[in-house]
Amino acid sequence: MHVADHPLITHKLTVLRDATTPSPTFRALAEELVTLLAYEATRNVRVEEVTVQTPVGEAKGLAISQPRPLVVPILRAGLGMLEGMVKLVPTAEVGFLGMVRNEETLQPDIYAERLPDDLSNRQCFVLDPMLATGGSLIAAINYLFDRGAVDVTCVCLIAAPEGLAAVEAATKGREVTIVVGAKDEKLNEVGYIVPGLGDAGDRLYGTV
Ligand code: PRP
Ligand code: URA
Numbered sequence: 678m679h680v681a682d683h684p685l686i687t688h689k690l691t692v693l694r695d696a697t698t699p700s701p702t703f704r705a706l707a708e709e710l711v712t713l714l715a716y717e718a719t720r721n722v723r724v725e726e727v728t729v730q731t732p733v734g735e736a737k738g739l740a741i742s743q744p745r746p747l748v749v750p751i752l753r754a755g756l757g758m759l760e761g762m763v764k765l766v767p768t769a770e771v772g773f774l775g776m777v778r779n780e781e782t783l784q785p786d787i788y789a790e791r792l793p794d795d796l797s798n799r800q801c802f803v804l805d806p807m808l809a810t811g812g813s814l815i816a817a818i819n820y821l822f823d824r825g826a827v828d829v830t831c832v833c834l835i836a837a838p839e840g841l842a843a844v845e846a847a848t849k850g851r852e853v854t855i856v857v858g859a860k861d862e863k864l865n866e867v868g869y870i871v872p873g874l875g876d877a878g879d880r881l882y883g884t885v
Pocket of ligand 2: 807868870871873874875876878
């Protein structure tokens with residue numbers, strides 16, 4: 678688990694948290710934040726050595742390995758993070774998982790899926806802005822491992838300590854990394870992160 682506590686990240690998160698920040702600004706900031714977090718999250722992206730011919734000579738370098746990384750935004754709110762991620766890794770493939778948390782039981786439900794059938798040997802990057810109880814992220818991680826993924830990196834904007842502990846306990850022994858912009862204080866009695874930023878999906882796209 679890595680908290681990317683860079684001052685620029687905290688600055689942008691502060692504006693994002695502000696209840697008066699309107700949706701267009703919220704969307705732009707979420708995208709910018711992901712690009713910054715993605716830099717940290719892709720530190721261990723799989724690469725291979727290559728040689729290119731410069732105008733002056735041969736240069737050894739690195740290229741992203743095959744199979745390409747798979748980016749998986751968790752609908753709905755994770756969609757607001759996609760552009761920021763693919764800006765940094767434009768050759769990544771993108772798959773989708775639609776999940777919604779039952780606001781009474783706090784249990785996640787998968788309502789949509791568009792992913793390659795076989796994720797054998799794939800490195801996956803899951804995007805979900807809020808890690809609250811951790812239920813949604815655990816379900817997403819299990820789903821990807823069940824399909825054959827070998828390592829999963831999750832990029833979240835804000836996490837609750839309770840959710841981080843739950844994800845850690847549920848993924849012990851597996852190759853799972855979590856990169857967050859901030860670790861907040863706690864969850865409240867209805868499963869919202871405190872101080873958090875409210876409902877990320879509603880703030881990005883409006884109430885449905
Ligand atoms: C939010 C958020 C996460 C989930 C986190 O999604 O985007 O996916 O809740 O909560 P958890 O850690 O307790 O599972 P929500 O279910 O509200 O759906 P939405 O993205 O469509 O708004
Ligand atoms: N989902 C959100 O969007 N916000 C929270 O604080 C918790 C879950």
